Amino acid sequence: MSVPAVDHAVACRGLGVVVGEEWLFRGLDLSLSGGECLVLAGPNGSGKSTLLHCLYGLHPPTEGTATVAGRSPDERDVRFRRDVAVLLDDSDLFAELSPRQHLELLATSFGGRAGDQAGEIDDALEAAGLADRADVHAYHLSAGQRRRLLLLGAVARPHRVLLLDEPERALDDQGRGWLATLVGLERDRGRAVVLATHHPPLLDTADTVVRLG
Numbered sequence: 001m002s003v004p005a006v007d008h009a010v011a012c013r014g015l016g017v018v019v020g021e022e023w024l025f026r027g028l029d030l031s032l033s034g035g036e037c038l039v040l041a042g043p044n045g046s047g048k049s050t051l052l053h054c055l056y057g058l059h060p061p062t063e064g065t066a067t068v069a070g071r072s073p074d075e076r077d078v079r080f081r082r083d084v085a086v087l088l089d090d091s092d093l094f095a096e097l098s099p100r101q102h103l104e105l106l107a108t109s110f111g112g113r114a115g116d117q118a119g120e121i122d123d124a125l126e127a128a129g130l131a132d133r134a135d136v137h138a139y140h141l142s143a144g145q146r147r148r149l150l151l152l153g154a155v156a157r158p159h160r161v162l163l164l165d166e167p168e169r170a171l172d173d174q175g176r177g178w179l180a181t182l183v184g185l186e187r188d189r190g191r192a193v194v195l196a197t198h199h200p201p202l203l204d205t206a207d208t209v210v211r212l213g
């Protein structure tokens with residue numbers, strides 16, 4: 001499903017975060033429209049995850065402003081969550097649900113009817129290389145298979161903006177190729193993507209690279 005491109009899907013002005021007594025980053029200006037991808041790069045501890053937390057309303061900036069999908073980030077606000085999908089460090093699965101049940105749950109949670117998206121779910125599982133694991137409990141999945149399912153879950157939600165923290169983690173070469181395709185599809189559908197990565201080929205998917213640290 002395509003969504004209308006949103007001008008300035010992400011906009012930050014003078015954003016800064018202090019951790020302890022030091023500025024992790026400061027004076028950060030970002031501007032991203034629908035259909036664009038912004039990649040956050042930088043060494044361990046440079047603040048990439050913290051910046052993503054700011055954009056999802058999980059970490060208040062020390063100074064400056066952030067606007068995401070036209071709102072001040074607040075993950076408790078259902079209107080915000082309807083526009084902003086996320087895969088963060090601590091994103092997790094329901095151990096007792098299968099990949100298919102996870103995606104069905106997401107489909108029905110956001111207004112769809114059970115069964116309506118069965119074909120799309122099959123296609124998504126196939127593309128992610130999870131077709132033969134579609135009906136096993138999530139606790140039987142490998143780390144890379146869990147990561148693939150978490151990514152599928154993030155993009156299965158309605159959203160205009162997608163935030164991804166090191167989405168390549170635990171993925172093999174084939175999985176990283178699938179991830180790059182997924183990010184390309186998101187852009188084609190008019191979504192704005194912000195991702196933090198240590199995987200250089202993902203930098204090629206970027207319209208803008210912001211290096212922290």
Ligand SMILES: Nc1ncnc2c1ncn2[C@@H]1O[C@H](COP(=O)(O)OP(=O)(O)OP(=O)(O)O)[C@@H](O)[C@H]1O
Nearest residue numbers: 019020024042043044045046047048049050051196
């Ligand atoms: N709430 C917090 N309280 C204390 N320190 C924090 C907090 N949030 C982040 N930090 C510190 O801020 C620094 C940046 O962490 P962050 O996870 O944002 O970096 P990163 O660039 O994502 O690193 P990595 O590449 O290792 O994932 C770290 O030193 C971390 O310990």
